[in-house]
Amino acid sequence: MKLVSWNVNGLRACVNKGFTDYFKQIDADIFCLQETKLQEGQIELQIGEEYEGYWNYAEKKGYSGTAVLTRVKPLSVRYGIEEDREPEGRIITLEFEDFYLVTVYTPNAKRDLSRLDYRMEWEDRFRDYLLDLDKKKPVVACGDLNVAHQEIDIKNAKPNRGNSGFTDEEREKMTRLLGSGFVDTFRHQYPDRTDVYSWWSNMPGVRERNVGWRIDYFIASERLVPSISGASIDCHVLGSDHCPVVLELDVNG
Template identity: 60%
Template sequence: MKFISWNVNGLRACMKKGFASFFEEQDADFVCLQETKMQQHQKEFAFEGYHEFWNDADRKGYSGTLIYTKHEPLHVQYGLNDGAYNDEGRIITLEYDSFYLVNTYVPNVKRDLSRIPYRMTYEDRVRAYYVELSQSKPVILCGDLNVAHNEIDLKNDKSNIGNAGFTDEERGKFNELLDAGFTDTFRHLYPTKEQYSWWSYMFKSREKNVGWRIDYFVVSNRLVPYVQDSIILDHVLGSDHCPVLLHIDL
């Protein structure tokens, strides 16, 4: 099965930059989007043969997640079990016979790090949720996780220590996620590969490939033997992020 995850940084804007052609060319089983920045009722497009599940933020033009899939799920959940974090449209979970798919857009801590307390609470709550899901079925988690885990995951690691996306707090929470029974598929397959999924719009960062790897496919450990490939499609334009892709035999 083929899964794609992409922070499109505004779906309507991305549509004007070739999103539809990319979508149709990929012919994926699942396409998970983050930062749609729109409400479902605003869309003027559809993709034949796909179910679509939108989780719009209450605030217009902000955040939001979306899953397109060829496969009708058994159940759909927005936010956590108690509805937490649904005001910002950050989580969609689809349940299938043999796995859960979770699409998430993790909160940015902001440049001044003022949102670290919120982020730490978010990380603890969602990790507990993933562990709970994984006790009954394995989990495929994807999205913009807004953290470069290790030094290899960003170009200028030394100058970015302590900056948003590369704080000890954020990196520590990613460690806790992996320790809870999950695997970063790209780094598992490519332990020394330097490749990025996000570039600042400033200073011609993408042209110079001065980027960060902050977009992931993370799976329950018991799914690792079925992972066929985990790919960063860094040639695909349309956003400040590029899509990431997972091939897995399910």
């Protein structure tokens, strides 16, 4: 089974920059999107009738939002953590036969860290949510987690320490999550690989020089590790300030 996750930073804009070509070329069984920036009815994708779409729209127009396009029919679908549809549209959970899939767009702490306290509280709720799911069956969580976990995951670690997305607090929350029975699938496969990122600033020349951050992940329950057959980051794919990340699992769905 092939799973793809991509923060498209505005799906309508991304569609005009090659999204559909990549979608058809990658031929994923499940394709997760973050930061769709859509309201219901604002787009009609040409992706094939075999895919069913599940959308969580933010109440605020042009903001946040997640989606899952899948040709494997889920057993159940849930929006949000505690409630059915949280106002920022950040989480969708699909239950399949062998695992839960959670796609997430983690809140940004903001440049001035004014949302860091909220981010810390949110991280705890999200971790508890994944642990609760994991009691029932294995979990795959994917998306823009808005944190570069280790120094190897960011081009310029020292000058960025303490900045949003690379604060000690955010990194510690990721460490705690992974210490709770989950693995960073890409880093599990490639523990020492450097200069592989999933997000680049829009500043001129930054992406060309590969001055990036790895903040998009597939996190999986430890007991799924034997099923991992591939993990990759499609750094060459344009269309957003993020690029797609890919996970291949030997499971039935």
